[in-house]
Amino acid sequence: MTSQNASITAKQPQRERGRQRVAALLDAAASLFANKGFEATTMTGIAAQAGASIGSLYQFFPTKEHVADAILTEHATDLHLQMSALAARANSLSLQETGSQLFAALIEFRAAHPAFAVLVEARGAPFVRASGIRQRLREQVLDILRHKAPAISDEELTPIAIAILQIMKAAVALNGETDLPQRDAALQALREMLLGWITSRLGPATS
Known part of the structure; x- marks a missing residue:
């Protein structure tokens, strides 16, 4: 704001x-x-x-900024609750299951809240919540990774959390191309790519 x-x-x-x-x-x-x-x-x-x-x-x-701020607050609350729930059950899931659920949750959330990405990712946004929401989301993904790789330091896990969210931006954009031939197959390929990369970084022993 x-x-x-x-x-x-x-x-x-x-x-x-x-x-x-x-x-x-x-x-x-x-x-x-x-x-x-x-x-x-x-x-x-x-x-x-x-x-x-x-x-x-x-x-x-x-102001319009207050409208955007209210939307971000409402949507972010839903997102943070979903991420907290996933972190809470991460210990009972395999690494592959955790990654799959994270992938699905973020795509489904963005599909259900299309204004969220527009507002939270706008550079130089004139409202105050966007940077805080992005930071909290990174921390929540980091927390999920901690559950799956407790022996790995936050210094090593943080870039992985950031990269996951950047990959998810691409997945969300791809999911939005509803008229793209083979969209679902491409999403599946991207999902498999992400899960394979996470497994290679965190290791099957951590799952």
């Missing part, structure tokens, strides 16, 4: 009707961010997409 708007906070609805209105506004904004990007999306467009007045939007969100 820009320093100009840092002291302004979004209004929290107190009644169920207000919460439903906010949910509709955020759904509309998420759709526009996913399809048009952050810069091209306007407050007027968000209100129109939601079938609401611009005054209703400004009642809850002083």
